[in-house]
Amino acid sequence: MSSPVGLIAGQGQLPVLVARGIRAAGHRVVCVGLRDQFLPELEAECDAFSTAGVVQLGRWIRLLRKGGVPHAVMVGRVSKARMHDPLRLIRQLPDWRAIDLWYRRLRHDRRSHVVLAAVADELAGAGVPLIDSTTYIPEHMAKEGVMTRCQPGSLQARDMAFGWPLLDKIVELDVGQAIIVREGDIVAVEALEGTDRMIDRAGELCRAKGWTLFKSAKRSHDMRADVPTIGVPTVERVARNGGACIAIGSGRVILVDAPAVLAAADRLGIAIVGVAHPPA
Numbered sequence: 263m264s265s266p267v268g269l270i271a272g273q274g275q276l277p278v279l280v281a282r283g284i285r286a287a288g289h290r291v292v293c294v295g296l297r298d299q300f301l302p303e304l305e306a307e308c309d310a311f312s313t314a315g316v317v318q319l320g321r322w323i324r325l326l327r328k329g330g331v332p333h334a335v336m337v338g339r340v341s342k343a344r345m346h347d348p349l350r351l352i353r354q355l356p357d358w359r360a361i362d363l364w365y366r367r368l369r370h371d372r373r374s375h376v377v378l379a380a381v382a383d384e385l386a387g388a389g390v391p392l393i394d395s396t397t398y399i400p401e402h403m404a405k406e407g408v409m410t411r412c413q414p415g416s417l418q419a420r421d422m423a424f425g426w427p428l429l430d431k432i433v434e435l436d437v438g439q440a441i442i443v444r445e446g447d448i449v450a451v452e453a454l455e456g457t458d459r460m461i462d463r464a465g466e467l468c469r470a471k472g473w474t475l476f477k478s479a480k481r482s483h484d485m486r487a488d489v490p491t492i493g494v495p496t497v498e499r500v501a502r503n504g505g506a507c508i509a510i511g512s513g514r515v516i517l518v519d520a521p522a523v524l525a526a527a528d529r530l531g532i533a534i535v536g537v538a539h540p541p542a
Contacts, residue, residue, distance in 0.1 A: 272338025283398030292329030465503025478511030
């Protein structure tokens with residue numbers, strides 16, 4: 263095998279897909295699973311596996327350097343509920359490296375992209391740079407055009423023409439990564455609550471069916487982590503709440519297990535369309 267690749271793994275199926283992609287590319291997987299976050303089946307997909315707390319940055323670095331990795335991939339969500347657990351200081355005891363980083367760079371600005379940049383700089387300074395988290399899963403990235411057998415109807419086509427330029431502006435302003443539109447009305451805009459709760463809210467607000475979910479990332483989005491995703495649960499949620507189409511940024515959104523996502527969409531009558539952003 264070629265040189266090993268590090269994997270820092272949070273929640274969900276995505277770390278499992280990335281581990282498989284790394285192995286398929288001929289590399290060993292040296293994984294640091296974030297405690298209370300990763301799926302149990304992840305360990306079997308890795309060649310070396312250890313756990314560390316979400317805020318034990320120094321331990322991440324020691325484990326990855328011990329594994330001899332020249333670079334690492336960081337994927338998977340981290341539960342905000344866990345981060346607000348009143349016992350978090352016991353369960354996820356921060357190490358001195360994390361505490362030092364917090365006081366140097368994050369005390370006054372904890373936005374997601376600022377935190378990622380600080381963590382990435384710390385890892386790079388320790389000899390383990392983060393790389394694009396989509397490097398080993400190109401087959402799961404959104405492609406331009408209709409990706410499902412199910413085609414968008416005329417209502418969805420009109421809403422895509424109306425809604426996509428709006429989403430493009432919203433993501434550039436860091437408002438959120440998703441909106442929902444029906445008949446030229448903005449039904450919902452994603453903010454702190456996340457896409458799933460926004461979809462549920464749209465189902466309550468818009469009793470008429472056939473709306474379109476839009477999701478993407480801004481042009482300068484740091485692809486080393488926090489890349490927007492949709493999965494089978496997203497498709498099921500859209501269908502349950504009256505949606506008919508999901509429009510996503512080509513090359514900017516991950517389909518978590520693309521074959522399963524597209525199959526679920528066809529089964530439920532949801533069109534999935536990859537849309538290219540206009541040039542800056």
